[in-house]
Amino acid sequence: MFSTVRKLTTNVAFFCAIALGWTTHGQAQSSLVTDISSHLISVTSDFTGTELLLFGAIQIADEEEGPNRGDVLVVVRGPEKNVIVRRKARVAGIWVNTEALEFERVPSFYALASNRPVEEIAAPDVLNRLRIGPSRLRFRVAKSEQVSLPFEEAIVRQKSRENLYSDQETAVYFLGDTLFRTTIAIPANVPVGDYIAEFYLFKDGELLGAQSSPLFIKKSGLGRQIYDFAYDYPALYGIAAIIVALIAGWLASAIFRKE
Numbered sequence: 001m002f003s004t005v006r007k008l009t010t011n012v013a014f015f016c017a018i019a020l021g022w023t024t025h026g027q028a029q030s031s032l033v034t035d036i037s038s039h040l041i042s043v044t045s046d047f048t049g050t051e052l053l054l055f056g057a058i059q060i061a062d063e064e065e066g067p068n069r070g071d072v073l074v075v076v077r078g079p080e081k082n083v084i085v086r087r088k089a090r091v092a093g094i095w096v097n098t099e100a101l102e103f104e105r106v107p108s109f110y111a112l113a114s115n116r117p118v119e120e121i122a123a124p125d126v127l128n129r130l131r132i133g134p135s136r137l138r139f140r141v142a143k144s145e146q147v148s149l150p151f152e153e154a155i156v157r158q159k160s161r162e163n164l165y166s167d168q169e170t171a172v173y174f175l176g177d178t179l180f181r182t183t184i185a186i187p188a189n190v191p192v193g194d195y196i197a198e199f200y201l202f203k204d205g206e207l208l209g210a211q212s213s214p215l216f217i218k219k220s221g222l223g224r225q226i227y228d229f230a231y232d233y234p235a236l237y238g239i240a241a242i243i244v245a246l247i248a249g250w251l252a253s254a255i256f257r258k259e
Helices: 001-022 124-130 149-161 221-232 234-255
Strands: 030-034 040-042 048-059 071-077 080-091 094-107 109-112 165-170 173-175 179-185 193-203 206-219
Touching: 001 124, 030 193, 030 206, 048 071, 048 193, 048 206, 080 149, 094 149, 109 179, 149 165, 165 179, 221 234
Parallel strands: 040 206, 109 165
Antiparallel strands: 030 048, 048 179, 071 109, 071 193, 080 094, 173 179, 193 206
């Protein structure tokens, strides 16, 4: 409860400072000021997911003023890993793997939020260059001559089913003309590692500013100790897992053994 109140107080103070600072000090250029509610998310054994608050404020320069107050895109990317995608086909009545393609540096988590559909915010070439949107990530393959698009689409579909990829249009809300906020759902199965939150400010299709903030998702408690032990000593961890399984099986058979 205290932690929640403290975060709320911090966010309110942040917004007030921005508004007060911009009221007293004019700026000549368009600017973007951002932050996130927490830069560290601890994953414990009873972790069921959480929501990450991302917020900030914008100011459009006088020469950029117009009916459109500006658009904000927020992206949260997870640690990149290599992924192998296999295609199955029926051979002699049996489903077997017929093709496989390895992708490098695939984000394990990707979430996008915007104040309106991204196609209305920027041109396709700009969105592709910035890799904004799950369908525009364009994963790198080891053998570039292979046809990779169906395999890339399979990665996006699977990650979306696991709630690890998301695209939320109209999920960035403006509080007045300058302040904005959005929330990103962090699921229980989120991979641990180093993340980055990216903020983009567009005006009439032109990128006016961008900022990023680090985010760390780490295991803590007993789960953290087990994770570190398994990573540092995989052979010992495997032996210990087998021993625990044997003991558990022996205890179960002893308890439920019929006389």
